[in-house]
Amino acid sequence: MSHRIDGLQYANWSEKIFRQMRAGGVDAVHVTIAYHENFRETVLNIEAWNRRFEAFPDLIFQGRTGDDVRRAKAEGRTAIFFGFQNPSPIEDDIGLVEIVHTLGARFMQLSYNNQSLLATGCYEAEDPGLTRMGREVIGEMNRVGLVVDMSHSAERSTLEAIEHSARPIAVTHANPAFWAPARRNKSDAVIRALAETGGMLGFSLYPHHLRDKSDCTLESFCEMIARTADMVGPHCLGIGSDLCQDHPDSVVDWMRMGRWTKRVDYGEGSAAAPGFPDMPAWFEDNRHFPNIEAGLRAVGFDAAEVAAIMGENWLRFFDTSFGAAGEAGLRAAAE
Numbered sequence: 001m002s003h004r005i006d007g008l009q010y011a012n013w014s015e016k017i018f019r020q021m022r023a024g025g026v027d028a029v030h031v032t033i034a035y036h037e038n039f040r041e042t043v044l045n046i047e048a049w050n051r052r053f054e055a056f057p058d059l060i061f062q063g064r065t066g067d068d069v070r071r072a073k074a075e076g077r078t079a080i081f082f083g084f085q086n087p088s089p090i091e092d093d094i095g096l097v098e099i100v101h102t103l104g105a106r107f108m109q110l111s112y113n114n115q116s117l118l119a120t121g122c123y124e125a126e127d128p129g130l131t132r133m134g135r136e137v138i139g140e141m142n143r144v145g146l147v148v149d150m151s152h153s154a155e156r157s158t159l160e161a162i163e164h165s166a167r168p169i170a171v172t173h174a175n176p177a178f179w180a181p182a183r184r185n186k187s188d189a190v191i192r193a194l195a196e197t198g199g200m201l202g203f204s205l206y207p208h209h210l211r212d213k214s215d216c217t218l219e220s221f222c223e224m225i226a227r228t229a230d231m232v233g234p235h236c237l238g239i240g241s242d243l244c245q246d247h248p249d250s251v252v253d254w255m256r257m258g259r260w261t262k263r264v265d266y267g268e269g270s271a272a273a274p275g276f277p278d279m280p281a282w283f284e285d286n287r288h289f290p291n292i293e294a295g296l297r298a299v300g301f302d303a304a305e306v307a308a309i310m311g312e313n314w315l316r317f318f319d320t321s322f323g324a325a326g327e328a329g330l331r332a333a334a335e
Contacts, residue, residue, distance in 0.1 A: 002307035003027045003073055004289055005314040007202030007240030008083070008151070008173040010255075012247045013052060017286065018059040021078045024286040027311065028069040028079040028318075030107055030172060030240075034089045036258030039096055042089040046103055049080070062104055066319035069311075081318075083107030083172070085152065085255075087118050087137070094133070097140040106322050107172060108141065109149040110134060110161060113267070114260060119150070119157035122183045123267075127154035135164055142166045145323045151184070151202075151240075158190050167321060168198035173240035175204050179224040180211040182268065188231065195232035200317050202240020203228075207277040208268035209242070214278040221280075222295035225309065234305045238314045239292065245285055249275030 004025050010032040011017050021029065033045045053061055063069065063079030072079040082104045089105075090096040100108070110119035110130075118134035120127040130138070138161060141148055148169040150158040162169055171194060177185040186201070194201055203225055210216035211224070229237060244252070252275060256267040266274055282291045289310070296306045 001073065003069055003311035003315050005069065005238065005311035005318075006030065006243070006286075006289075007170070007200070007238050007314060008032065008204075009241060009243045009245075010085075010247075011243060011245040012251070014246065015056060015059070017245060018052075018056050018078065020286040022059060022076065024289040026078055026286050026289060027073045028063055028081060028314075030081045030083050032085050033082045033105075034084040035086055035112065035255050036088050036260070039089050039091055039093075039100075042084070042100070043103070046082070049082070053080075064104060064106070065322055066315050069315055069318060081106045083109075083147075083149065085109050085149075086112035087116055090137070092117060092133070094137055094140055097137060097146060098144050101144045101146045105146060106318075107147045107149045107170065109152055110137075111150075111154075111157065112152045113256075119161065120154040121152055122154045124154060127156040129156045129160045130164060134161075138165050143325050145321060145325070147321050150190075155187060155190065158186070159193055162190075162193045162197055162199065165197075167325065168200070168317070169194070170200045170202070170317070171240075172200070172202045173204040173206070173209075173242040174201070175209045175224060176228055179227065180209060182209050184268065185209055191228065191232055195236040198236070200236055200238055200313060201228070202238045202314075204240055204242045205280065205283050206242035206244070207279065210280070214280060216280050218280070218282045218291060218295040219298065222292070222299045225296065226299045226301065229301075229305070234301070234308055235313060237309050238317075239289075239310065241283070243279070243283075243285070244276055245279075247276060252276050 005028045009029050034042045060078050063081045068079040111121040113121040113123040149172050151171050151173050175185045207213040256265045
């Protein structure tokens with residue numbers, strides 16, 4: 001029985017979206033619960049999710065392990081896994097790494113576009129790599145089972161994170177730079193290093209990361225995945241749609257500017273197109289995941305490869321990444 005897993009979404013959550021997840025057969029989603037929030041603000045976001053879990057128990061529940069994905073599939077629900085797009089929730093306190101993992105966080109980016117206390121974002125002119133705190137925090141993340149995510153990080157920082165981490169890391173939502181040279185997209189060197197160390201790349205459907213942006217075709221998107229598989233194999237590839245559904249444009253302002261600037265920052269947009277871009281017509285919401293499966297088959301992937309990319313690779317990664325390091329070792333030995 002195959003599973004469908006999305007490696008990243010940040011939607012304006014509602015019953016409508018949760019029902020669309022079920023209509024699309026989406027068994028698990030990694031959702032962003034913090035961009036620039038501090039620890040206390042992140043706790044408030046978790047409280048909001050707790051209310052959603054209480055309101056829609058027939059549709060969603062909080063996921064903490066790979067087995068929760070299997071449970072979601074069996075029960076016809078969607079497991080929701082928490083993640084941060086910035087290390088701001090741990091502030092400058094390494095002790096909060098274990099606390100946020102206990103609260104359910106399973107992914108944390110070391111930087112979001114800008115320089116953080118841990119690593120450099122992809123919008124900085126210079127990339128000095130991991131900071132001293134960054135190396136310490138990676139060690140603690142490895143210990144407790146909080147996945148290092150380098151989706152918005154710069155090249156050197158990303159390569160150093162892959163090398164320094166004792167456990168495989170993820171780029172949950174980005175595409176290869178060889179296909180679309182956006183700042184956020186990743187070099188061949190990063191993709192190869194991810195694959196060689198057991199990491200994961202989630203392909204993004206956010207139009208600024210796509211060739212031809214909102215006009216990107218399904219065939220083009222799936223051909224990109226096929227070319228990446230030619231380079232590193234299909235075992236490390238998944239979907240990380242970066243779906244930002246139903247948000248007002250004020251939310252993209254928060255994503256880009258947070259509290260770090262008073263000036264308008266257009267990020268991957270522009271003054272002429274400052275808001276959220278239109279999604280490709282073939283992927284407007286969670287109901288369209290079957291379109292990707294059909295597209296992958298059309299470019300030559302076999303049934304097992306399609307299942308791997310649509311969720312089985314993520315599930316394997318979840319199984320070995322979310323528990324404490326000792327627990328992961330015991331599980332690997334048992335298998």
